[in-house]
Amino acid sequence: xxxxxxxxxxxxxxxxxxxxxxxxxxxxxxxxxxxxxxxxxxxxxxxxxxxxxxxxxxxxxxxxxxxxxxxxxxxxxxxxxxxxxxxxxxxxxxxxxxxxxxxxxxxxxxxxxxxxxxxxxxxxxxxxxxxxxxxxxxxxxxxxxxxxxxxxxxxxxxxxxxxxxxxxxxxxxxxxxxxxxxxxxxxxxxxxxxxxxxxxxxxxxxxxxxxxxxxxxxxxxxxxxxxxxxxxxxxxxxxxxxxxxxxxxxxxxxxxxxxxxxxxxxxxxxxxxxxxxxxxxxxxxxxxxxxxxxxxxxxxxxxxxxxxxxxxxxxxxxxxxxxxxxxxxxxx
Amino acid sequence: xxxxxxxxxxxxxxxxxxxxxxxxxxxxxxxxxxxxxxxxxxxxxxxxxxxxxxxxxxxxxxxxxxxxxxxxxxxxxxxxxxxxxxxxxxxxxxxxxxxxxxxxxxxxxxxxxxxxxxxxxxxxxxxxxxxxxxxxxxxxxxxxxxxxxxxxxxxxxxxxxxxxxxxxxxxxxxxxxxxxxxxxxxxxxxxxxxxxxxxxxxxxxxxxxxxxxxxxxxxxxxxxxxxxxxxxxxxxxxxxxxxxxxxxxxxxxxxxxxxxxxxxxxxxxxxxxxxxxxxxxxxxxxxxxxxxxxxxxxxxxxxxxxxxxxxxxxxxxxxxxxxxxxxxxxxxxxxxx
Numbered sequence: 001x002x003x004x005x006x007x008x009x010x011x012x013x014x015x016x017x018x019x020x021x022x023x024x025x026x027x028x029x030x031x032x033x034x035x036x037x038x039x040x041x042x043x044x045x046x047x048x049x050x051x052x053x054x055x056x057x058x059x060x061x062x063x064x065x066x067x068x069x070x071x072x073x074x075x076x077x078x079x080x081x082x083x084x085x086x087x088x089x090x091x092x093x094x095x096x097x098x099x100x101x102x103x104x105x106x107x108x109x110x111x112x113x114x115x116x117x118x119x120x121x122x123x124x125x126x127x128x129x130x131x132x133x134x135x136x137x138x139x140x141x142x143x144x145x146x147x148x149x150x151x152x153x154x155x156x157x158x159x160x161x162x163x164x165x166x167x168x169x170x171x172x173x174x175x176x177x178x179x180x181x182x183x184x185x186x187x188x189x190x191x192x193x194x195x196x197x198x199x200x201x202x203x204x205x206x207x208x209x210x211x212x213x214x215x216x217x218x219x220x221x222x223x224x225x226x227x228x229x230x231x232x233x234x235x236x237x238x239x240x241x242x243x244x245x246x247x248x249x250x251x252x253x254x255x256x257x258x259x260x261x262x263x264x265x266x267x268x269x270x271x272x273x274x275x276x277x278x279x280x281x282x283x284x285x286x287x288x289x290x291x292x293x294x295x296x297x298x299x300x301x302x303x304x305x306x307x308x309x310x311x312x313x314x315x316x317x318x319x320x321x322x323x324x325x326x327x328x329x330x331x332x
Numbered sequence: 333x334x335x336x337x338x339x340x341x342x343x344x345x346x347x348x349x350x351x352x353x354x355x356x357x358x359x360x361x362x363x364x365x366x367x368x369x370x371x372x373x374x375x376x377x378x379x380x381x382x383x384x385x386x387x388x389x390x391x392x393x394x395x396x397x398x399x400x401x402x403x404x405x406x407x408x409x410x411x412x413x414x415x416x417x418x419x420x421x422x423x424x425x426x427x428x429x430x431x432x433x434x435x436x437x438x439x440x441x442x443x444x445x446x447x448x449x450x451x452x453x454x455x456x457x458x459x460x461x462x463x464x465x466x467x468x469x470x471x472x473x474x475x476x477x478x479x480x481x482x483x484x485x486x487x488x489x490x491x492x493x494x495x496x497x498x499x500x501x502x503x504x505x506x507x508x509x510x511x512x513x514x515x516x517x518x519x520x521x522x523x524x525x526x527x528x529x530x531x532x533x534x535x536x537x538x539x540x541x542x543x544x545x546x547x548x549x550x551x552x553x554x555x556x557x558x559x560x561x562x563x564x565x566x567x568x569x570x571x572x573x574x575x576x577x578x579x580x581x582x583x584x585x586x587x588x589x590x591x592x593x594x595x596x597x598x599x600x601x602x603x604x605x606x607x608x609x610x611x612x613x614x615x616x617x618x619x620x621x622x623x624x625x626x627x628x629x630x631x632x633x634x635x636x637x638x639x640x641x642x643x644x645x646x647x648x649x650x651x652x653x654x655x656x657x658x659x660x661x662x663x664x665x666x667x668x669x
Binding site for chain 1: 471472483485486487489490491492493494496497498500501503504505507510511514515517518519593594642643645646649650652653654656657660661
């Protein structure tokens, strides 16, 4: 039962992803029936559907799936590491750091896709490292991590505000769109960035899952069981930051997927441990559905997907705080 | 309190007022354009509207300095008040979601009504700030533990995300609103408009008087809820009046000058190091120390980036955030109140 349930949940979520993907590929200014989408995917479409589905819409859908999976898995590792359901790249300052790095590239350097992605990865990694080092006093206590995260984010937000005010209005609006996290006009380049991280780092995360589970029991216990604690922790952090970095580089700082996906996955599978793969699949489904909502909610206006995830995620956090009987987050 | 301690605090207060006067004078005398001190003095004493330098001093620097004084005093008082009411050292309008509520108000007013003068959007900002403050507190105070520091911060983060999402959805479709928003959100005294200042001044004054009048009740409340009640303090009424004062002070200040973070967090902390826990001293000290910080930050912003300038909110964040981090690191946790 304990091993069957996660597999069944994972299977159902994968099926959901596939179904939503077919709907998303058929949705837009030029609607295509699900049958038409499937025919196009297996190579039996018309030149028109080939162009629309394969060249225009497929990169966007694949980017959504890969970014969602990367963020979901990253959040699962962060939450396991910090032993705190709120330990996500949002809270530890990674996201704001990545935003600052990307903005420096967009506004000061005027860079393209590769430079912006690089800026996001470097900025996010530096910020996460700074928060972790500042909060570390023997152990990175949950509350301290949250509050130091708030402090570092406030500092970086001030820098972002300053950059936005200084910039030319066109650059500033491009930067603001990036800041919200968007899947509009994604290319195969974005798919490669996010997809390669998932392909390479998700297996690594799986290999590390056993160690993460033991680390959750506390450093003392882990040492007694023969786990090299600091090395295992560093490997986990590097993997989690790598996944978050790739996701952010491809889609911008999409809020809350990394926070909510692992929590939803845990509820669905009821499994212990970091739950990496179910979280990744949940994240992929969450982002794909959010992107469909973002495209259709105020059509023809295309919202950036980050607007939808921020609203959904904020509402979810409010519900966690106010309406659940006991919030584990605050006692962690 | 012994007589010598009271005399020491009174003396300190005189010193703080002198420092405030000095910063105020500096704020009028110093700016992007160097104007000789003699000209500044004559601009104040015998104003001549045909001289450029006189116009700069009289019509730009003076309103700006007055706005800094008013906003600083409001944020300092509000910070002390929030900390007293929630016993939460992290209480700051930035962290509690008030800024994001006011930002949404600004964006909605520019996008929907096309108002672009501060006088037009100030009321929307005020309403947005008030609504979001009430919601964050309501959610943060739910549950068994009540409004614990971390719960309030998390509620603030949650509402900030939702409001931010809505704000951006509007901003991305409206370039005029975007331009207004990015300048407003840097927290600047530069656009000081005497009419806007006069508009919010009544709210600030009522809020300040209410805050100062509560100092005795807050002292009793600090002893714990039961002891406070035994001393005849009505707990619910004190909390409600305090919350009204906070909303008036923060909402009006943020509406007038944009989000200026960390003043409400730093000043009560510094004031408490001088005065100890007595709110009859703590509130007046915050009232005087906070404008020193705001005007000081504003002067720094004008001087650092000559001939352009850096918003005062950016400077206070760059000073305040490291202080917050140092505070949490040194004690290993948040200071308890």
